[in-house]
Amino acid sequence: MQFIKGRLAIIENNGYVTTENGDFLSLFIIITKVMDKKKRTIGFNCFGKVAEKVLTLNTNDRVEIEYLIDTKKYNNKWYTNLKAKHIDKVNLTPKTVDINQQSLSNF
Numbered sequence: 001m002q003f004i005k006g007r008l009a010i011i012e013n014n015g016y017v018t019t020e021n022g023d024f025l026s027l028f029i030i031i032t033k034v035m036d037k038k039k040r041t042i043g044f045n046c047f048g049k050v051a052e053k054v055l056t057l058n059t060n061d062r063v064e065i066e067y068l069i070d071t072k073k074y075n076n077k078w079y080t081n082l083k084a085k086h087i088d089k090v091n092l093t094p095k096t097v098d099i100n101q102q103s104l105s106n107f
Contacts, residue, residue, distance in 0.1 A: 005064045005090060006031035006042065008057055017047065025051040029084070031063065044084040053087055062090040 010030040016023045027046040032039055044067055046054050057063065066086040072079055 001066050001068065001085065003064060003066050004031070004033065004042065005062065006033035008054075008059055008061045008063050009041065011054060011057075011059065024048040025055075027051040027054055029054055031065070042082065044082045046084045046087070050084050050087055054084075057087075057089055062092060064088050064090050 008029060009032045012028045014026040014028055017026045024047055028043060029046055030041050030043050032041055034040070044065060064087070065084050068083045068085055070081045070083055072081075
């Protein structure tokens with residue numbers, strides 16, 4: 001498994017996938033992340049309970065995604081997809097200063 005944090009930028013509804021075990025929701029999401037001093041966009045496929053959890057989030061929420069990398073060959077070309085296995089909203093907590101660690105010169 002891999003983990004990545006970023007801001008939720010786009011949620012696209014792909015509809016429902018039908019299998020012999022029933023129907024489940026399919027979404028495609030894009031997050032943005034600064035890497036190597038450049039803003040990057042990264043897309044993930046989300047299915048079932050993960051997709052349902054995405055619908056509880058808002059764009060611009062900071063999220064952490066646990067994902068799988070899936071590569072397949074189709075028509076003599078290789079394609080790599082990222083599949084979200086778990087997604088959580090990350091709450092930013094403000095930095096607090098421990099008064100015991102401040103130097104006496106600050107008083």
